[in-house]
Amino acid sequence: MESFTERVIHIIQRIPSGKVMTYGQIGQLAGSPRGARQVVRILHSSSKKHGLPWHRVINAKGEIGIKAEGAAEHQKAMLESEGIMFTGRNTIDLEAYRHHPEIF
DNA sequence: TTCATGACGGGGA
DNA sequence: ATCCCCGCCATGA
Numbered sequence: 001m002e003s004f005t006e007r008v009i010h011i012i013q014r015i016p017s018g019k020v021m022t023y024g025q026i027g028q029l030a031g032s033p034r035g036a037r038q039v040v041r042i043l044h045s046s047s048k049k050h051g052l053p054w055h056r057v058i059n060a061k062g063e064i065g066i067k068a069e070g071a072a073e074h075q076k077a078m079l080e081s082e083g084i085m086f087t088g089r090n091t092i093d094l095e096a097y098r099h100h101p102e103i104f
Numbered sequence: 105t106t107c108a109t110g111a112c113g114g115g116g117a
Numbered sequence: 118a119t120c121c122c123c124g125c126c127a128t129g130a
Contacts (some may be wrong), residue, residue: 004127023112034125036112041128043111059112066111075111083124 005028008042011101015056018082019099020092022060029101037058055079062094 002010007030015021036079043054055075059065066072076090086092 012113027112032126034113035127037110037125038112038127040110041111041126045128054111057111060114068111069114071111080106 001028003045004032004035005042007031009046009050009052010041012043012052012057013050014056014101015053015099018084018097019079020056020058020079020084020094020097021099022058022094023065024060025098056099058092058094060094062092064087064090074078 004021011021011026011029021037023036024034027033027039030039032038039057043052043057043099054079063071064075066075072090076086077088079092080086084092084097
């Protein structure tokens with residue numbers, strides 16, 4: 001049986017290059033409408049084990065929510081290299097780049 | 105079993 | 118716009 005964690009991991013792995021998803025959106029799709037916090041934990045514990053494209057996961061405001069400056073800039077650089085344009089220091093046009101995994 | 109963690113979300117000041 | 122606070126809830130020790 002797939003755990004919530006495995007579902008989240010699966011969803012993140014299906015985010016295409018040049019697209020992003022928010023923590024809340026992922027949690028919702030994985031079965032927990034209020035599971036944004038869990039997604040955060042999963043990124044911590046699973047990005048190491050599964051090598052997830054964590055850089056394609058941002059907060060609901062379309063910003064890089066990470067606090068570590070170095071990592072945040074790295075994430076920004078990776079997103080830019082995928083064609084995503086930043087409208088601010090760490091902000092993007094969320095509606096333009098949000099990934100909608102309707103197709104399974 | 106309980107308890108702490110957590111890179112969030114949303115609403116209010 | 119920024120800052121703060123509270124709610125959410127799966128996971129691991």
